[in-house]
Amino acid sequence: MLLPLPRLLRGARARPTEGVSAAPGETRALTEVALYVLPPAVALITAAVVWELWVRAADVPTYIVPAPSVVLDRFFAGIGFFAKHGAITLAEALAGFALGAGVAIAGASLMAHSRVLERSLFPLAVLVKVTPIVAVAPLFVIWFGFGSFPKVLIAALITFFPVLVNGLTGLRSVKPEAHEFFRSVNASNMQTYWKLRLPGSLPYLFAAFRICVPLAVIGAVVGEWFSGDRGLGSVIIVAHNNLDMPTLFAAILTLAILGVGLTVLTWQLERRVLFWHESNITN
Amino acid sequence: MTAFAHISVRGLTHVFADRRRTLRALSGVDLAVGRGEFVSVIGASGAGKTTLLRAIGGLLRPTSGAILVDGVLPAEAQRRKTIGFVFQEPALLPWRTVIENIRLPIEMNSRGSEARHAEPERLLTAVGLADFRDYHPHQLSGGMKQRVALARALAFDPSVLLMDEPLGALDEMTRTVMRYELLRLWEQSRKTVIFVTHSIPEAVLLSDRVVVMSSQPGRVVDDVAIALPRPRHADVERSQRFFAYADRIMDSLAKGSALAPAAAQAAAGG
Ligand SMILES: Nc1ncnc2c1ncn2[C@@H]1O[C@H](COP(=O)(O)OP(=O)(O)O)[C@@H](O)[C@H]1O
Numbered sequence: 001m002l003l004p005l006p007r008l009l010r011g012a013r014a015r016p017t018e019g020v021s022a023a024p025g026e027t028r029a030l031t032e033v034a035l036y037v038l039p040p041a042v043a044l045i046t047a048a049v050v051w052e053l054w055v056r057a058a059d060v061p062t063y064i065v066p067a068p069s070v071v072l073d074r075f076f077a078g079i080g081f082f083a084k085h086g087a088i089t090l091a092e093a094l095a096g097f098a099l100g101a102g103v104a105i106a107g108a109s110l111m112a113h114s115r116v117l118e119r120s121l122f123p124l125a126v127l128v129k130v131t132p133i134v135a136v137a138p139l140f141v142i143w144f145g146f147g148s149f150p151k152v153l154i155a156a157l158i159t160f161f162p163v164l165v166n167g168l169t170g171l172r173s174v175k176p177e178a179h180e181f182f183r184s185v186n187a188s189n190m191q192t193y194w195k196l197r198l199p200g201s202l203p204y205l206f207a208a209f210r211i212c213v214p215l216a217v218i219g220a221v222v223g224e225w226f227s228g229d230r231g232l233g234s235v236i237i238v239a240h241n242n243l244d245m246p247t248l249f250a251a252i253l254t255l256a257i258l259g260v261g262l263t264v265l266t267w268q269l270e271r272r273v274l275f276w277h278e279s280n281i282t283n
Numbered sequence: 284m285t286a287f288a289h290i291s292v293r294g295l296t297h298v299f300a301d302r303r304r305t306l307r308a309l310s311g312v313d314l315a316v317g318r319g320e321f322v323s324v325i326g327a328s329g330a331g332k333t334t335l336l337r338a339i340g341g342l343l344r345p346t347s348g349a350i351l352v353d354g355v356l357p358a359e360a361q362r363r364k365t366i367g368f369v370f371q372e373p374a375l376l377p378w379r380t381v382i383e384n385i386r387l388p389i390e391m392n393s394r395g396s397e398a399r400h401a402e403p404e405r406l407l408t409a410v411g412l413a414d415f416r417d418y419h420p421h422q423l424s425g426g427m428k429q430r431v432a433l434a435r436a437l438a439f440d441p442s443v444l445l446m447d448e449p450l451g452a453l454d455e456m457t458r459t460v461m462r463y464e465l466l467r468l469w470e471q472s473r474k475t476v477i478f479v480t481h482s483i484p485e486a487v488l489l490s491d492r493v494v495v496m497s498s499q500p501g502r503v504v505d506d507v508a509i510a511l512p513r514p515r516h517a518d519v520e521r522s523q524r525f526f527a528y529a530d531r532i533m534d535s536l537a538k539g540s541a542l543a544p545a546a547a548q549a550a551a552g553g
């Protein structure tokens with residue numbers, strides 16, 4: 001369902017090289033809406049209808065599987081509640097993502113600069129990566145308490161490795177001709193980093209961001225399972241303990257909405273930042 | 284000649300060596316280029332033309348030999364922004380617009396306003412891209428990209444311009460047009476140019492001198508002064524003397540690679 005979104009965004013974007021007339025472009029945007037939004041929407045609605053009919057026909061108890069109508073009822077009745085806890089989870093996820101990505105990019109920059117640093121630091125990064133998050137989450141609660149910080153830290157930990165690896169690859173994969181040109185104009189290492197390596201690594205970084213943004217949300221939710229009474233993770237745990245399936249499903253729905261929103265936002269940002277990259281150049 | 288040469292190369296030898304093999308890319312190359320002279324270097328692929336240019340431009344430290352550019356070592360000439368480089372691949376930064384790409388070398392000037400530089404907007408007009416100022420490289424044709432690369436190389440108003448097959452990646456039509464644009468630009472600015480090419484007509488049309496190199500190991504086998512009057516126009520390409528020069532160069536290429544006639548054929552064809 002998420003796959004067609006970039007195509008849709010691409011279609012909606014004005015193309016500077018195409019100075020013809022607006023009408024064909026608009027028609028195309030409409031066609032693309034029809035092509036890429038309609039089918040998944042129809043599929044989703046069909047699934048919901050089948051689900052609803054099944055629950056009603058088989059008389060499935062609500063504490064096992066609630067009907068979509070019941071979930072939606074719960075969601076809209078408690079929209080303020082879900083929005084509040086969703087905002088908390090979102091904030092933790094974004095803070096964690098920023099922290100993890102920031103440290104990863106800084107680390108990748110250091111490692112790209114020196115093989116010795118790479119050899120000494122990279123194994124540490126691998127160690128961090130292979131440690132199961134679920135195992136360290138309770139530790140973080142002991143160390144950092146019940147507030148937001150351990151959740152942010154878990155989201156950061158999940159984000160860290162993919163960004164590090166892709167960042168390192170990106171910073172290293174400078175075109176030899178471009179590098180030769182920078183040498184020919186006597187560019188300093190810093191200038192080469194800021195003007196060539198870092199911008200050149202953005203396609204690789206964004207590929208990691210696309211993976212890590214949803215992962216950061218998962219990280220925050222996992223963190224919330226272990227402590228505290230704020231955020232969608234704790235809402236899910238409490239609902240589960242009370243066998244309150246409508247609330248549990250409504251919390252999952254909120255998470256899904258968050259995930260879709262963040263993904264679209266990431267795509268959009270990527271299109272803006274990487275307008276020059278092959279992956280974004282249409283026709 | 285050598286005493287006044289703007290670029291002088293003596294006994295230049297370069298060996299590429301790694302664990303498995305050694306390759307003698309250049310062997311005892313001597314070359315002197317006067318100030319304001321346009322010299323083409325022609326030779327089969329693998330003759331060491333790029334290696335020669337990189338050594339002169341300070342991008343490669345040769346195994347042995349002496350190089351002076353504007354009276355100083357290449358690395359120092361590079362620091363003083365004496366040398367402009369155009370590579371076969373334009374290697375523009377895709378996230379920068381045309382004008383921002385042209386400005387790039389000026390941003391590298393660590394010593395502030397000390398070094399002189401050309402006005403980027405003027406360069407833009409000089410290479411005929413005024414209307415494309417704010418375009419990005421992916422919106423340009425191959426010929427236009429190479430023009431940006433040329434303008435970028437001129438950003439510091441260098442007195443030496445090193446060009447490594449700058450027209451090599453272009454289609455034949457664009458190449459012919461660019462050839463004459465280059466000729467016009469050079470006849471206005473009279474910079475010292477070393478121009479690497481595979482094309483004999485291109486070398487004869489543009490140059491004051493054509494240096495012929497042979498491969499394995501790369502060395503100079505002929506040095507042909509082209510005494511065609513300037514400014515040169517398209518009709519010069521149909522003159523008897525033009526053909527005579529072209530024949531002489533073709534012969535030298537063939538002689539230089541007597542062991543590998545196929546290579547000379549390839550160079551002559553380009
Ligand atoms: N960085 C390098 N490492 C090893 N061998 C090289 C390198 N650069 C060039 N060579 C070799 O040196 C020879 C001359 O290359 P080059 O100067 O690029 O020739 P040309 O530009 O005339 O085609 C070739 O045989 C090439 O394989």
Ligand SMILES: [Mg+2]
Nearest residue numbers: 332333334447
């Ligand atoms: Mg070459």
